[in-house]
Amino acid sequence: MGLKLFNTLSRSVQEFAPLDLESKRVGMYCCGPTVYDFAHIGNWRTFVFGDLVRRYLEFKGYAVQHVMNITDVEDKIIKRVRESRAPLSDFTGKFEAAFFEDLKSLNCRLPHQTPRATEHIGPIIELIQKLLDKGIAYRAADGSIYFSIEKYRSAGRQYGQLVKLNFDEMRVGERVRSDEYAKEAVADFALWKARVPEDGEVFWPSPWGEGRPGWHIECSAMSMEILGPSFDLHVGGEDLMFPHHEDEIAQSEGAALQPPGQRFVRHWLHGAHLMVEGKKMAKSLGNFFTLRDLLAKSFSGREIRYLLLTAHYRETFNFTMDGLQSARQSLARLDECLARLREVTGQTKAAEDASLVSNFSEKLDDDLNVSGAWGSIFEWVREMNRRLADRSLDSSAAASALAAWERIDSVLAVGASTEVVAPPEIQALLEARQAARKAKDFKKADEIRAELKVKGWVIEDTPKGPRLRPG
Ligand code: AMP
Ligand code: ZN
Numbered sequence: 001m002g003l004k005l006f007n008t009l010s011r012s013v014q015e016f017a018p019l020d021l022e023s024k025r026v027g028m029y030c031c032g033p034t035v036y037d038f039a040h041i042g043n044w045r046t047f048v049f050g051d052l053v054r055r056y057l058e059f060k061g062y063a064v065q066h067v068m069n070i071t072d073v074e075d076k077i078i079k080r081v082r083e084s085r086a087p088l089s090d091f092t093g094k095f096e097a098a099f100f101e102d103l104k105s106l107n108c109r110l111p112h113q114t115p116r117a118t119e120h121i122g123p124i125i126e127l128i129q130k131l132l133d134k135g136i137a138y139r140a141a142d143g144s145i146y147f148s149i150e151k152y153r154s155a156g157r158q159y160g161q162l163v164k165l166n167f168d169e170m171r172v173g174e175r176v177r178s179d180e181y182a183k184e185a186v187a188d189f190a191l192w193k194a195r196v197p198e199d200g201e202v203f204w205p206s207p208w209g210e211g212r213p214g215w216h217i218e219c220s221a222m223s224m225e226i227l228g229p230s231f232d233l234h235v236g237g238e239d240l241m242f243p244h245h246e247d248e249i250a251q252s253e254g255a256a257l258q259p260p261g262q263r264f265v266r267h268w269l270h271g272a273h274l275m276v277e278g279k280k281m282a283k284s285l286g287n288f289f290t291l292r293d294l295l296a297k298s299f300s301g302r303e304i305r306y307l308l309l310t311a312h313y314r315e316t317f318n319f320t321m322d323g324l325q326s327a328r329q330s331l332a333r334l335d336e337c338l339a340r341l342r343e344v345t346g347q348t349k350a351a352e353d354a355s356l357v358s359n360f361s362e363k364l365d366d367d368l369n370v371s372g373a374w375g376s377i378f379e380w381v382r383e384m385n386r387r388l389a390d391r392s393l394d395s396s397a398a399a400s401a402l403a404a405w406e407r408i409d410s411v412l413a414v415g416a417s418t419e420v421v422a423p424p425e426i427q428a429l430l431e432a433r434q435a436a437r438k439a440k441d442f443k444k445a446d447e448i449r450a451e452l453k454v455k456g457w458v459i460e461d462t463p464k465g466p467r468l469r470p471g
Contacts, residue, residue: 001362001365003056003060005269008268009162013367014267019230019266024062027065027228028065029069029219029226029227030067030235031235031240031245032047032070033047033095034071034074034076035092035096036091039099039102039291041276041294042273045237046237047106048305050066050235051106051413052411054066055411056364056368059407066112066113067114067223068113070114071117071218072116073118076179077091078198078200088201105291106301107305115225117213120225121204124213128145128191130255131191131254131255132145134155134256136152137254144177144192146175146188146189146191149188150173157250159246162242162268165186170186170187176188189243191216192212195209195212216247220248229252229255230265232267233267236271237271238272239273269313271314275317276319277321298456303327303328303331305414306414309370311371313370314367332469334378335416337385338405340384341405342398342402343462344388345399348396349403350403351400352407353400353403353404356401357407357408359373373412422468426452430468
């Protein structure tokens with residue numbers, strides 16, 4: 001069955017059809033992090049969603065070229081650079097490195113290309129020049145270059161492809177310099193911002209004088225440079241629909257580099273936001289979490305990834321600490337079942353159980369219905385547990401079940417393929433407990449078991465010796 005995805009352009013669920021159907025190649029661009037701070041758990045919802053899209057396309061046999069930009073110059077960064085007094089690349093380098101570490105903690109596949117805006121100033125300037133040559137961009141008195149919405153529309157183009165806009169309220173030629181603005185403030189937006197004293201040392205030479213790019217032009221230039229002027233998929237959080245993505249379309253289609261009849265992007269995918277305990281996440285409300293905050297509370301990357309992958313991407317997701325605790329329990333249930341299947345399987349190899357895989361892909365084909373997929377996975381866990389309990393599962397059936405799980409986990413990436421490895425201090429406690437048991441000091445052994453429990457680990461005594469699992 002074919003994959004269906006909601007396309008923000010058509011506001012409907014559509015069959016996913018890449019430009020190059022035959023080669024099954026897919027070009028996919030995800031708006032990446034603005035590296036001015038550690039990425040928060042809301043950002044991670046969107047990045048993990050992008051990883052799910054990529055992994056599922058790969059599961060379906062597509063050869064995905066996954067590009068994620070690093071926004072390393074824009075308004076918020078310049079403000080922080082000014083405050084920190086550090087050079088731009090020292091400041092952004094720290095958060096960029098942290099971003100890549102976090103990506104790994106959450107088991108996201110590394111994008112094939114992660115272009116930095118500051119390393120694409122050449123293509124950015126070229127694209128702005130094309131818009132100037134077409135008369136769609138113009139130079140303001142201070143040397144900044146703006147995109148003219150009026151000229152773009154009178155060239156027969158549509159501004160407002162992803163969101164509905166009210167042009168009656170708009171005054172022609174009114175301008176907005178900042179990178180972020182609301183729908184109500186729709187106006188000519190900055191492509192190139194002439195240098196001002198507040199920019200400090202952050203500027204580049206250009207044919208129009210010293211300055212720096214606007215945020216929106218960065219993504220148009222980098223995506224088209226790497227994926228070509230027309231590509232398959234563009235992913236981001238719902239807040240990016242306007243103005244960021246609308247402006248990306250305007251700049252890219254305004255330059256008219258696409259072959260006739262082709263759009264800049266065929267499918268736009270937007271992930272809904274994450275809230276925390278029912279509220280918009282904000283530092284002032286004390287409900288703001290970076291990934292690191294949660295890891296420091298001893299939750300693992302896979303528990304967080306699992307939780308982020310439990311809800312449909314188009315539904316606002318309410319993140320709670322209780323939810324994270326239940327994620328831990330659900331994964332423990334899954335791990336338990338997988339560990340027992342591995343024991344029964346031994347060295348046996350078998351072809352994957354087709355029904356688990358087809359149930360899974362039937363759900364994901366339906367606009368990435370992950371909650372439905374988890375429903376069938378836990379149904380399967382119950383069935384496996386029942387068969388393990390009444391010993392009606394032979395080694396080949398167990399191997400076939402495990403092979404199916406591994407196939408679907410190539411998409412979910414939450415299954416510990418081997419047992420979860422406890423940190424050294426926890427392993428040391430387990431060894432001390434074994435030594436106490438050997439010395440028949442059962443009181444001490446029980447105390448250590450209780451200490452491990454407090455630290456979040458449960459000992460299971462199996463025929464192959466004691467095993468630790470989070471719990
Ligand atoms: P930024 O680093 O601010 O450019 O954001 C990176 C990505 O995170 C973008 O795709 C945003 O749309 C997304 N994002 C920002 N806040 C949230 C949130 N609360 N929930 C989900 N995604 C978010
Ligand atoms: Zn972008």
